[in-house]
Amino acid sequence: GLYKLLLFCSKARLYHCRFAWSDTCCIHKDSSAELDESIRAMFRWYHNAYICIVHLASSLVLDDIPGDEWFTRGWTLQELLAPENMKFYNREWKAFTEARNDKDRQNNTVPEGERNPVWQAILAATRIPPTRLGYFSPGAFDVAQRLSWAAGRRTTRIEDMAYALVGIFGIHMPVQYGEGRFAFQRLMEALLQRVRGYGIFIWTGPSS
DSSP, X not given: OHHHHHHHHHHHHHTTOSOOOOTTTSXXXXXXXXXXXHHHHHHHHHHHOSOEEEEOTTOSSGGGGGGOGGGGBXXXXXXXXXXXXXXXXXXXXXXXXXXXXXXXXGGGTSXXXXXXXXXXXXXXXXXXXXXXXXXXXXXXXXXXXXXXXXXTOBOSSTTHHHHTTHHHHTOOOOOOTTXXXXXXXXXXXXXXXXXXXXXXXXXXXXXX
């Protein structure tokens, strides 16, 4: 609650940020218009952020990271892919490393033994190729691969599993809570309008 928000702001201050945005409390969910706009703009907000701060509430040490609940949530996939700069903290709000950016794309250019251990843990937790983790562009391509990254993730509302992918694929799709599984059908229809053929359905993974 408030304690988590205060700690989040204190970490943002270390990066000399004058303003901080938290997805858990900075969206007026009683306003359907604001909620719709926020969901469709969220990927862009993460991408444009100076730093994205992640609190892994289930992890204490580096070895805990691959099994952390954060990597099983539907919304956190775009939170992982969109920013260029990320800093990960454990459940006690202590940094896992001394690096200013745990997602530094330079990890792709150094020997494996010299890479940031958080970077290595993320690769183990997500199976996202290192080139995609460091250099991700939204769009309706590599669709099957991107859907496989989302496989097995969970959201509180079933529609959110589709809405959480809108920014990743760079498509526009109105938010309609109450539509249930039809949201994913609309997502597939929107993708088929951008991608020729049905290869987007050729992928495997656990059910979300």
